[in-house]
């Protein structure tokens with residue numbers, strides 16, 4: 001079966017529009033790639049540029065792939081393909097995407113050998129490609145057309161609407177087959193789907209609450225039981241923290257890696273496979289530990305908090321628990337989740353009950369200078385500050401019932 005689908009057809013027939021429509025409809029998949037676009041000055045077409053579909057570009061002139069030097073006389077700029085184009089494709093691969101878009105492959109890259117090699121490597125890989133292929137004969141374009149793993153669809157004004165469902169079906173099939181091969185479990189995929197459809201609004205709110213309450217905006221942050229990474233990613237957005245997403249599930253982290261790539265903050269986010277009972281980080285190294293929704297799974301909470309406190313730097317803080325941000329959001333999510341799962345409310349009550357313990361008693365042996373417990377209708381958080389070692393006096397015993 002062909003992994004790589006290309007659209008071909010006359011100018012302005014709607015190939016790129018069709019690709020954009022497909023991307024818009026594949027909401028739950030991680031898509032990266034490039035597009036080439038026209039650059040106009042005073043309504044005159046001056047050139048074509050290439051850009052990353054995730055980021056766009058403001059400096060189009062620096063990334064021209066072809067320039068009009070005289071009326072109808074065009075020169076190609078292979079170096080843009082070989083430098084910037086190759087970099088886009090390398091970054092795409094690093095993000096482990098479900099699909100790479102190449103809109104379009106034409107004749108400007110006829111002398112861009114590094115770029116051509118990179119395109120062919122991607123076509124050889126397991127990651128499927130959806131692209132546009134120019135209706136021209138060049139050795140490079142012919143090589144692509146003649147590959148066994150490439151299927152070219154002819155797009156016309158008449159068939160373009162009908163082709164949408166054909167293309168999207170084929171792409172979804174290939175992506176799902178690939179995900180099965182990558183062995184991302186259905187549980188992790190289901191979790192991510194529910195997060196995207198229902199829980200997504202809670203993460204930016206909780207990240208701001210954590211920032212406001214802890215005032216920690218620099219240094220190292222560890223998100224324990226990060227799942228697919230949404231809270232840690234939001235934390236990186238509102239602070240300068242370097243964030244480590246730790247989870248014991250490889251599948252969760254594999255989806256977290258896709259979310260990191262989508263956030264375009266790869267330089268400040270990392271995944272760590274590990275267990276809260278044995279965090280693979282040194283003593284006193286972390287400025288802020290955050291953890292949402294994982295505490296309910298920790299059978300030995302004393303051991304978990306001991307380990308969290310071990311990695312915290314003196315004076316560092318932990319913000320551990322679960323929540324929905326605001327009561328309004330909680331109510332909305334509760335209604336939606338109960339519709340999806342008739343056991344949801346019953347299970348929530350069980351979960352919340354399980355956290356109803358005396359944290360001051362639980363943590364009394366640890367070097368903690370301050371413990372606060374927030375327990376209201378929308379959230380349950382244990383917020384603690386590690387002592388300064390020489391100042392390991394008993395924790396400030398204060399429970400906030402907000």
Ligand SMILES: C[S@@+](CC[C@H](N)C(=O)[O-])C[C@H]1O[C@@H](n2cnc3c(N)ncnc32)[C@H](O)[C@@H]1O
Pocket residue numbers: 195224225226227228229230231246247248249252274275276277291292293294297298
């Ligand atoms: C309900 S999910 C919450 C995910 C994420 N924090 C969120 O709010 O979207 C709980 C996560 O905790 C992880 N987890 C459970 N027990 C753990 C342990 N002992 N060590 C590390 N991660 C754990 C699970 O794999 C899962 O990803």
